[in-house]
Amino acid sequence: MSRSNADWQAVIGLETHVQLGTKSKIFTSASTTFGDAPNTHIDPVVCGLPGTLPVLNKKVLEYAVKTSMALNLNIARHSKFDRKQYFYPDLPKNYQISQFDEPIAEEGWIDVEVAEKGKETYLKRIGIERLHMEEDAGKLVHAGSDRLAGSTYSLVDYNRAGVALAEIVSKPDLRTGREASEYASEIRRIVRYLGVSDGNMQEGSLRCDVNISVRRSSDAPFGTKVEIKNMNSFSAIQKACDYEIERQINLYETGESVAQETRLWDEGKQLTKSMRSKEGSSDYRYFPDPDLGPIEVSIELQQKWKSELPELPANKRKRYAKDFGLSVYDARVLTDESSMAEYFESVVSQGVDPKIASNWITGDLVAYVNANKKDFLKLPFKPEELAEMIQLITDGKISGKIAKEILPGLLETGGSPKTFVEKNGLSMISDSKLIESIIREILEAHPKEVEAFRGGKTKLQGFFVGQLMKKTSGKVDPKLANQILLDQLRL
């Protein structure tokens, strides 16, 4: 489709709901376990039975404040809970306890590294408007038919109702689908580093709604905003944004207008489709929840929680590039999970070359961990053992090839690579007299080839090396082998 010009700019903001991973719900002691039989993690408070009252789970406040700190938000001196009212059967009280005009934290930012194939990676600071705490709703299960449209009745499961959420609202600073997905994955990385959420998008512990509009140039007024829901992965966020940008530009280009509405991302068809109009927006009749007192986090408590924050991924990335001389890509991969970063740092602390350590971890180890759904910090093969293996290679005690061969076994069982190599006779043959005698035997066995080599057919060097490796099961340092071989052949 042709374009009038290339100045169109998309304006994207994200609302991210993060389920805080506390064992119990935000206002009661019912369990937050996911995936169990319907209505097994409920109690009178969850169900909104008459006479029940909410009491704030202190761990939720801690998690929300820590997350706010990691997002460079200002923690409010005074904050409160409000009731957001609307009738829907998944909402037991027909109001949601949320935070309206006095959220726990406001005005922050994160630095997001935007990397895309074929484009230069760049760093972008994304503003964050606010973070507030609220309770999750339950789930409706539509029954009586295979399809939603034909369902004859609905069942409600309140297991999820009352699970603590932190809603993080970005500023409209994002411009592309890639930026949006990078922002979302950085949020996920941060909450996982903090240990406040598993950030699992498939299970819904991290959910993103996108607000998106386009305008003809960066100084034009904002266009009509469309909300997109139902994206279950970062790539879906990127694709939904890119699809929506195109759709909106095309509408404007063809003289049509963009409707203010909520759209759903259809993963199967790879497009967004209209869900409901947002005209005449809902009136939630917010007012302060009289059942819950004001929220005040003392300076002492703030300092305590601040001191408990781990090093965050953005800083790690910066440090890895600067201190270890790693590439942007490697630093990114290594810091994606805090467990991997921790493993890496333990290996490096043993004094091995960070680049070599990085290659092993981002190569064979990640492959193994991902394929077997393991956790780096629970691997039987400890960081010191990987460091020892790398040292054996560096010292010429084993070849890289041998290392690759023995690694799968070591990953399963752990143990000292040095001991393993010695026990299985896998050490390199470093005795040059021994290598000389083996080469002599090979040359004596192949007089024709020796003749040909000496006659100028130097390509045959590879043949002799091959024979040597075969005889020694690859335990000879190729450099040393070539040197001795040439000495012998040129005699």
Place this chain on the structure above:
Amino acid sequence: MAIAEWRQKLQSGEVSSLELVNDQLKRIKLVDKSLHAYLQLEEDNARSVAKKIDEARSSGIDLPPLAGVPFAIKDNLCTKGVRTTCSSKMLENFIPPYESTVTKRLWNSGAVLIGKTNLDEFAMGSSTETSAFGATSNPWDLSRVPGGSSGGSAAAVASGLCMAALGSDTGGSIRQPASFCGVVGLKPTYGRVSRWGLVAFASSLDQVGPFTTNVRDAAEVLQVISGPDPLDSTCLDEPVPNFSEFLNDSIKGIRIGLIKECFNQEGISTEVKDSVLKAANQFKSLGAELVDVSCPRFNDGIATYYVIAPSEASANLARYDGVKYGFRAEDDESLTQMTSLTRANAFGSEVQRRILIGTYALSAGYFDAYYKKAQQVRTLISQDFLKCFKKVDLLLTPTSPTTAFKAGSHDNDPLSMYLSDLLTIPANLAGLPAISLPCGFDNLGLPIGLQLIGNVLGEQRLLQAAYQYEQAANVMKNCPEGNSIPR
């Protein structure tokens, strides 16, 4: 019979707990047909608890403070396994799987649940006429209302159908019926008593308190139900003093304020005013100092209240939608229709009126003019009180502008009934403790109540002054003869 007297009888073996329970049940069957104070009786439970108390007594075990005291509980307090209806069709068959904190504390102190008492639907009303299960009558004149919303509890205590009762007070729902029925009713400081298990009407105003025949009993019951509760974040984390400690102490030198704006109100009957002023003189003769004080926004309380209380109620009652429990309209075609019909059929007109008022006051475009403004006035009212308590220790007012009115007299003008809470509402808005106790009778022989308002957490002082007055004035001894109270 007062609790202390009963305790002595129980311990001496003069009367067993079971005998008392049986006696109460017998009396209820005789009298409550005409009163309708109770919605349901817990006969089997009462007898079995009484038997345990008697066994404990005979085996010499120390008895808890309220052992064997027969209690009536307003039916908006959740009782585990016992129907809790709020006098609404909506909760006609609702059986809570949990016990309210206040009743749990009563039972742990040996009190015996006799039955659940009638109230205005969801505690919304001042006459117990909006109950979905029929009105309660005033024991002093059956053609009159017992007040409300805790009319059932007040009538039960007044006519000896229990020794003490619990009610809830959002705008006067304990004190006004106590006044109408000639008993003692106490609304504690907001947060003194846990609200866990009290079905919410207006959460920032609701407070549970006792109905008793005398002030000392009120102190004893308050002692048991007060104190911090991890299940209620609005319950104050304050130690509970001994409320009976200073009852016998003289109130010499105590300063009692007479609120100018309140006695100048036109709506207050002369008989009521005179009776309360006579009581003021009694306080004076006991050594108290009377001080005229001004509480300029006292009379704005009612307008403020009728924005804040319905606003909170509109959210609190949203949960009754026919989905999870309670009444459900069956002739539904859609979810929205099911919910609408459920609420239209199961809520009475007063409840619907207040939900509508509250929904309106919280709506976009009206919030600032109504809800927010009302909260500002509420703050000003609290500040007025604070200023008063710099000059005085307690405030004295009538409890209600009139004595008990005729049933049905406000049917055509529901707003006129709102005025009967004029004098009680300000204490709720400011979260202050207040007590109503009898101070005289009108020319029809109907009881008149006075109200004492204390400072935040000032229940000790409040009870002391009330007790001293009660002992000196001996109002009930001068009870007119020939009234219809079925004693």
